[in-house]
Amino acid sequence: MMSSPRWLAVALRPLALAALVLGAVEAPALARLSVSPMVIEEAATQGQAQAVITLSNTGQTPERVRIYAMPFTYGRDGVELGATSEQDLTPYLLFSPRELVIEPGQTRRVRLVSQLLPSLGEGEFRAVVFTEPLNATPTDTPGRMTIGVRPRIGVTVYVRQGQVLPSLDVLSATARPAEGRIALLVANAGDATARPITDWALSREGTTVASGRHNATTVIAGGDRNLMIAPATALTPGTYTLSGTLTWFVNGRQETLPFSIPVTFSAP
Structure with a gap:
């Protein structure tokens, strides 16, 4: 608190x-x-x-x-x-x-x-x-x-x-092949804004193909935001798993939210 x-x-x-x-x-x-x-x-x-x-x-x-x-x-x-x-x-x-x-x-x-x-x-x-x-x-x-x-x-x-707090949740992951990126949609149902850092890994059939860290990005209170994940390697069509952790701070206290969500890259 x-x-x-x-x-x-x-x-x-x-x-x-x-x-x-x-x-x-x-x-x-x-x-x-x-x-x-x-x-x-x-x-x-x-x-x-x-x-x-x-x-x-x-x-x-x-x-x-x-x-x-x-x-x-x-x-x-x-x-x-x-x-x-x-x-x-x-x-x-x-x-x-x-x-x-x-x-x-x-x-x-x-x-x-x-x-x-x-x-x-x-x-x-x-x-x-x-x-x-x-x-x-x-x-x-x-x-x-x-x-x-x-x-x-x-x-x-x-x-x-007053006593207002963020409340984050990961809703979906959508491939954007033309941009070479993945839009990780994060919602904030709370009444305070958060700026989560995203540590992520992209895997396929149990093998990690890319990983990285997305810098702190503002997710406004009561809103949602696409966090743009950019794998450094070219991805072939198929279904992958995007997993990781969101980390943010509330009054100096660290909060984390793990996630694991499927994302599909379609053939062009």
Whole structure:
């Protein structure tokens, strides 16, 4: 059980990171923005929880950014932004500053504070906090243009109020031969999100043909998610057994769920 009835988990992950250069001229040095830490868990007092996002400019030019929040959820195949629900944290989430300049080599911090109302009752509330560069980077030369594209970086925020817990179950395994992968469908019937790591082995007639580890993947509270298993070897048509263990953590305590499920690869 949780040591505190309320706690905050902030999971950071880059939702997009790319640069697009058009034309033949040399692109100007683009600022590079790093975000940390990856996960923060804090106990809340009287319904309030706090966390800090650290932003660092490892590039050679100043970076002006704005900070804003959006509701989100996860579907079977990934994140879905703007999905409003009763679990929307944005009305209860404050952060400061909302816009800042980060000089080369400088580190700045953004403070998050969530204040959940007692009338909300027990449950999990979530939002994604974006850091978005505002600097304009087009460079015009005679007949040519260079454009630097620097998409936003998202921080997913989960605030849990009360004694809420995940409850995972493996539902099915479906071969996707065109992708060379297996979709392991995991459901979460609980009222708290989990991020299981998957240790797996694929066998046929008692012989293991592939094995590996799938990194932690978010399975949202009350939802399900395809965990994409990618065997490194080519598989011939037939029926295999996908077995292994899901491992996740609840309030610092390790939870595991073994599974063994058939999966069939059909002939093309």
